[in-house]
Amino acid sequence: MLQHALDRGHEVVAVCREKSIEKLCSFQGRITIVPGATNDRQVIEKAVSGCDGVLTVLVPWGVHNYSSGTAQAVLDYASHDARLVFSCGWHITRDGQDVYSRQFIWLLDLAGWLARLVHIVDIDDQVEACRRIFDSEARWTVVRGSDLEEGDSQGLPVWSQHVGDPVLKSNMTRRVDFALFMIDALENQDLVHQAPAIVGCQTPSALSQTVA
C-alpha cells in the first residue's frame, strides 16, 4: 500500500507498531513513521493531522476492541473533509443484502469459535468498527476483501455491491491489488459511502462478467 501511495505521488505518514517498524526500512527517508498501535488515540491524532486521506487496515487481531478503537480514533481525529478508506472482509454487510455460500458461513462460524477459544482474534469487533463507520457522516469507503493470495499485481480489482453477485464468485484477490484498490478509492468519488466487495480482475468470475 505504501509503494502504491508513493507511486501516485502522495506524501505518506504511516502508523506501525514499534515491533514491526523494521519491515518498513526500505521506505526510510521517503515516508514519516509514527510508531504505535492504531487504536492508540494519541498516535492517530498525531498521524492524521493535516492528511487529506486516511487508509485504515481494520485488523481482526486482538481482543481489546482493536478494530473499533482504531476506526473510532480515525473518525474522531481525521479532518472533516478527508477521504477515509477502510479495509475489512466480505463477512461485513452494510445492508444485509449480501448472500453467502454455506461454506463461507461455516468457515466464518468456525473461525469465530476458534478465535474466541484462543483469544487472539475478535471478528465481531470488525463488525462493530464498520457499524460506526457506516453511521458516520465522514467521507468513508469500506473495502471488503475476498480471500487474498500473494503474487504480482494483475491490475485494479473489480467490485460489486453485494457478496453473492456472480462477478465475485472466484473469491480471490492478490494482496497487492487489494492495496491498489484502497489507494485508488482515495480519488474515486463514486465510492464515497460505498462498501464495495472486491475480486481480482483476472479471476474467472471477473473475466466472464467482463466478456458477457
Ligand SMILES: NC(=O)c1ccc[n+]([C@@H]2O[C@H](COP(=O)([O-])OP(=O)(O)OC[C@H]3O[C@@H](n4cnc5c(N)ncnc54)[C@H](OP(=O)(O)O)[C@@H]3O)[C@@H](O)[C@H]2O)c1
Ligand atoms: N487475510 C485474508 O485472507 C483477508 C481476506 C479478506 C479481507 N482481509 C482484510 O485485509 C486486511 C488485512 O488483513 P490481513 O489478514 O492480511 O492482515 P495482516 O497483513 O496479517 O496484518 C495487517 C496489520 O495488522 C497488524 N497486526 C497484526 N497482528 C496484530 C496484533 N496482534 N495486534 C495488533 N495489530 C496487529 C499489523 O500491524 P503492524 O504494521 O503494526 O505490525 C499489520 O500491518 C484486513 O482488513 C482484513 O480484514 C484479509
